[in-house]
Amino acid sequence: MVKIDLTQFSAIAARVQQLHSYEVPEVIALPIVEGAATYLDWLAKQVRL
Numbered sequence: 001m002v003k004i005d006l007t008q009f010s011a012i013a014a015r016v017q018q019l020h021s022y023e024v025p026e027v028i029a030l031p032i033v034e035g036a037a038t039y040l041d042w043l044a045k046q047v048r049l
Helices: 006-019 037-046
Strands: none
């Protein structure tokens, strides 16, 4: 699992597909519908460019 800003998805997806041993690795984006405010604040700070 990788936590990234959605603007980075294409680059990360391409890199995972390049490096992964599977012919078709699972590379998906999931929406965060709800979460603890403290975690969501932390997450936003971690993925900031």
